[in-house]
Amino acid sequence: MRVDRVDIPVYDISLLRNIWEGREKKYKNKQKKEHERVQKSALAKINQQWQYRIACKKLKSNEVEVLQHYLTRTALTEIQPHQDIPNTDENPIIEGIKFIFExxxxxxxxxxxxLLDMTYLREWHIRRTKICKxxxxxxxxxxxxxxxxxxxxIDKLPVEIGQLTKLRVLKVNYNRLSSIPPELGECENLERLELTGNYLEQLPFELSNLKxxxxxxxxxNQFASIPICALRMTSLQLLDMSINMLTDLPEDMDRLEELESLFVHKNNMSYLPKCLVNITTLKMIVVSGDTLICWPSGLKENPAIKFIKLYDNMADEIMEGDDEILETRQDHHKEFMKTYIDTVKDRETAPTYTTKVSFSCCL
Known part of the structure; x- marks a missing residue:
């Protein structure tokens, strides 16, 4: 009787684990390289420009100016350390007629x-220096x-700033502030307050006096909610809280009876409160379309309000039944691809970060 011999391979479980972990590591590295490639690609910037153009089609000239400032302002965070501008006399600029110090x-x-010899100055403009306080x-x-x-x-404002009773404009954008002195609330003539690009988590309640x-x-910044003092600034017309950590808006937002523009793009909000409909002066709301899934119908039905949803991830699926978004996104994709193809044709050489692919599309 003949017996056939069969060899059965037996593997060490640790060997299989090493093989699997090696493959997983390669996959993650591949994903990381792809993510870096997309960040360096010009596609993202072209995509943002077309989102801006589509949104501007329904806006008035003054509204376009506000939106343009909103979209381009965040580019400041990507600015490299400033190279000093040559100055032959190496002296600060003083405009005696307008009492301006630069x-x-x-x-x-x-x-x-x-500087102490010029206490008559009315404006200070100090930019891109290494001054810390x-x-x-x-x-x-x-x-x-x-x-x-x-x-x-600058990482701190002096408490003496509260004694500047004639101060109307305060801009401390892109510094290192982690707190604001309560004494600032004594500047009752303040009309414009900009604290963009700092490390703020809250504002003192005393700022409620800035009527x-x-x-x-x-x-x-790092706000998890709208500061209480902001809701008590009764003359507020523009509120920009984009790129923070908001998860919702308070139900008493309609306290801001003169609010015209509200920017809450790039937060973690999934809905907007119904009280926004009660703000009769509201003209523009800019939100993130990627996370927002619920909003008062009155915001979109009101022709006086420009309800703008910007998308960071254009690959997200659109909910069925939203024909307006679907049509806008389809037009966006067509215009985006057409523009990109035209720009590639005009180049003498292909970008080093692109991969040669073949595709067809119906425009």
Missing amino acids: LDGDKWIELPDN LPEWIVQFPDLCVLDIPQNG KVTHLDIAE
């Missing part, structure tokens, strides 16, 4: 000593009405 360049680590003697400038100090290293503020920009 300082620009990373060679400045503190304010010039002779404002001096306490700022109180000696009683006529100061504009304090514009973006893109510095003349019409423009409040606290985007690109």
Whole structure:
């Protein structure tokens, strides 16, 4: 009787695990490289430009200007460290007629000593320096009405700022603030407050006294909710809280009876409260279409309100029955592909980060 011999392979379970983990590691590295390639690609920027153009079709000229500022403002976070602008006399710029003081360049680590001799100044414009704090003697400038100090290293505002009773504009964008002094609430003539691109999680309740503020920009911070003081700024017309950590809006948003523009793009909100319909002055709302799934029907039905949904992930599926979004997104895809194909044809060489592919589309 003949017996056939059969060899049965026996594998060590650790060997199988190593093979599987190796494949998983390769897959993750491949995903990471693809993500980096997409970030470097020009497609994302072209896509954003077409979202902007589509949204502008239904806007008036002044509304387009506001939206343009909103979309382009966030590009400041990607600016590389500023290269100092040559200045032959190496002195700050003083415009005596308008009483304006200007300082620009990373060679400045503190304010010039002779500044104290010009207490008549009405405006300070200090940009892209290495100055980390404002001096306490700022109180000696009683006529100061504009304090514009973006893109510095300022991590604290002096409490003496509350004594600048004529201050109308305060811009401290893209600094290192983690808190705001309550004394700022004493600047009752303040009309414009911009604190974009800092590390703020809350604002002091004392800012509720700023009844003349019409423009409040606290985007690109770490707010989990709208500050209570913001809801008590009764003259507020524009509120920008985009790129924060909001999950919802308060049910008493209609306290802002003069609000015209509301920017809450790039947060974690899935719905908008019904009280927004009660704000009769509202003209524009900008939200993230990727996460928002529920909103009052009155916002879209009201022709006086521009309800703009911007998408970060254009591959997301559209809910069935939303014909308006579907039509807009289809037009967007067509215009986007047509523009991209035209730009590639005009180039002498293909971009180094692109991969040669073949595709067909119906435009």
